[in-house]
Amino acid sequence: MAAIELRGVTKRYERRGLLRSNTVTALHDVDLAVEDGEVFGFLGPNGAGKSTAIDIMLDYVQPTSGAVRVLGHDVQTNSVDIRERTGVLPDGYDAVGERTGREHVELAIESKGTNDNPEALLERVDMLGPDAYPVKQYSKGMAQRLMLAMALVGEPDLLVLDEPSTGLDPNGARTMRRIVREENDRGATVFFSSHILEQVEAVCDRVGILDGGELVTVDSIDRLRETIGGTARVTLECSQVPNGAPDRIAAIDGVASVETNGTKVQVACENRAKAPVIAACHDSATVTNVSTTDPSLEDLFATVTGGGA
């Protein structure tokens, strides 16, 4: 059974004005199925529509058209049934009144009618201590940890985490990944969004990439890796760009593209071609600086959307 199922989901935000109205399409005809028991990463640049898609799954926002089922229930008619079995770390949240961290967790426990121990949940996200302070005074990272603790109440069948690592320090991000794995081992389906590739690839079975409101691709991490083929970017700064160098570089095995810009030469290539590329320039000019970057999310997007590189 699919834990999350979106069929033909479209969301248009309309702003009506006296003189002119404008419409923004946040999601366009998105079909997506997240299987029971998998860890699904939802990737996309800022404004791609990730949060809108999650908001629709959680019934925060109504789709303009299309159907959404979560855990076998229709989100618009059975939203409470879904939330009884779902843990959520939403985006754009704030403290409920002047409650402390612990009171937030206790509220979650009471609303779900479980016998969780707040102490244990807070311990798991490393928030024992600050739990006695009002959440209004928390930093973003602390609030994220607390919301994760609330999401874990009642061993939910589904965890929906919207940009969970926002504001987390490296330890927090590691804790987050560990908890995602633990929950998944227990049998929970985990759906989370991110714009950071590393976090997604560390834990996800499959990823979906959203761009401009459309689902561009859904695939396993390994398959995506094959697609991008480990393309790196090498930037060389030379005293002057040697004559014929771009052609010579382009001829090197494993080079995808070459661009020159003043005294800069930018090369997209596979890792194995890095050294030959530098050598090709160094032979005929003084290379003043070299920098290389590993395959980034941008490259991944470029590859899957066919937008260059």
Add this chain to the structure above:
Amino acid sequence: MSQPGFTERLLLFAREDIQDSVRERQAHLLIAIFALVGGGLAYAGGQTAQRRASRDIGHSVELMPQLLGPLMFLVPLVALGVVAPAIVEKRSTGALTVLLSLPFSRWVVVLGTLIGRLVVITTAALVAIAIAIPIAALFGVSVDPTQVAAGIFAIVLLTVTFTAISVSISAISRTSTRASFAAIFAYVLFILQLWSMIPIYVLSGFQMPETTPTWGEVLSALNPMAAFSNLLAAIPELADIGIHATAENPAIYEQPAVALLILLAWIVLPIGASYLRFRTTDL
């Protein structure tokens, strides 16, 4: 381990809402204000009673008419002022995002807020009466149990009505500013009788007619403040409190029973309509 039902969650939500107003010291402030008003009015009534007694003027001073006049202006003011931000503020800060990630339905949010705020404001209003009674008794103001009972019933009903209107405003407003503005507008509309005066004035060709047309009378009676006065008229001594004098021979729409129905409609209709809207609103 069984999931709580609708009622448990509703009560939980209402309880949390009450705790919010206790934590924010709002409950304390309201109770203090009402206690001061109740005590002050009873004491003032006592002074009048003693003056009358010393000059041997026949009329004694009765507590409830003394209390209800000011309370009927204070209760709507507090209900609209304090409750109007309730839901919309949670929505604009993001607290509602947290609450709706838990198994609270939107109906529970609307109804739970209504119940929670009602408990606080009703308690405050009852404190005013509770403080007034002993002070009144001490200074020789007469306290008629029937009038007290009728007064409490009417004040509670008025509190529910205006809290319901206020929660409704809060549920459908996009921003706190708009909710506050709508609440002030509602207060002026109902208290100053603009509710019926403006339509009568406009539809009579921009002048006040010498005799109010029947539809104008009906419209007046539909104002919750007028309905409150008409309801009180069930107890003759309490008839002349309020924003308009009650007629000697009330028309059908001015009868206390009809007034009761009008107040109930002012509770049910705004809450129902605003919920239908809130249910499908994007956060």
